[in-house]
Amino acid sequence: MKNNIVPLNSNDHLRMCVTESKDYRRFADQQLIPVVFHEFHQLATEFPLVFVKNSETGQFIPVAMMGVKNDLNLYCQTSEWPAMIKPKGFNNAPLSLVKTSQESDNVLICVDTASPLVTEVSENAQRLFNDDKEQSDYLKKRTQALLEIAAFNEQTGNICQLLASKSLFTAKQLTIKLAESQQPINIDGIYVVDEQALNQLSNEEFLSLKENGLLPLIYAHLVSLQQISRLIEKQNNYDLTH
Template sequence: MSNPITLLDHAKHGDLKVGATDFAHVAEQHIMPISLHEIARAGTEYPVVFVKNSDSGEFQSVVMLGLKPGQNLSVKDGKWQGLYVPAVIRDYPLGLVLNPDVKDKVWIGIREEAKELTKEEGQALFEGEKETPFLEARKKALIEHFEQDQATRNILAFLAEKELLISQTITVEVNGEKRNINGLYIIDEKKLNEMPNEEFLALRERGLLGPIFGHLASMNQINRLARTEGQA
């Protein structure tokens, strides 16, 4: 999704429509960021793990869509093969434009080079100078996803502070070949179980037990990815 994003402008984009989704733009993305709010659904299909930004030290939750860089086992011929589509992909070709100097405001942007954008068929973004109900709904979803992402950053910082995120090398076997996957973090289940009662209750009160257990259960989906790759 390296398409540059520009501010959505009625004067410039007033005649554009959003057509059927083509997922070819993420066909080579083996991981995709998600919020903790998505784990309950995403974790039933994909492994959910955490990665660490080497520059900022911040953690991010991601779904594994493939077992090696450049591989997305959920996209075939531009079509999505799974049931759950991560929010960041559903939002495409729209997105948010952030200004680091203006902390409390975001702008709606559009990726002008996206295949989905046409002037003939699809959902119109504007009717005259007014936003269509379609665009209003998409904007609302974008803001909601942004707020969920911000909450996720804060929660992962809290889990890191409690030293619950540990580096993990995952070994998978595909068609008899063993492969090590590095650079991933998971919840330290042993440390979670050994937490004092008051700290464990604090996790529950913050609504974190659902995402934590959803993440841990999702690790079983790695075998599904290995089987899917082996059958490709």
């Protein structure tokens, strides 16, 4: 289904409602899910958190690995979310923020009218506007969450730039051996924080990371790499039934 993202307004969307859903199958073919540093501590208990590089901008982006095979998200194959935690961005749909221009910080609240989460008035749905054309409390809450995520994304980008400026990222090829396959899977294009480079920082640089609260985030990232074994187990179980 194609998206149809349009600016939200009370004239065209007065009776529009949205429903909440834990069905995230729209991410079923996305092996890597972008995340923000502010959720690293929670996500590190379930997912390997690594970095990828934007081929156009050269910027590093933190992602949660949810699969070991291309185009397969092991967590989003059924309508029920199987984990205790999930990325903040999973709950954005069908709403989003879009900048009015590249040079401006002004944003529009948009809605994907083609989303299955969009509906007419029903018992379990939330209206976006009241009859007086004012934003509903629900829409205000959702807008605040979108603004918060947008701020987190900007801060995450700044942190990645800082770590990159200190040459702390290193490319890492992940080699995965699955039960049903003779040949291992090599996952390329992944970056991690280089512990050796981290330890070789000057006392001043290391203290700067500490004072800015970045060391716990870095260590959460490094500890999360142990969750790769969880993904391998989930992939082996998936292969037995598919």
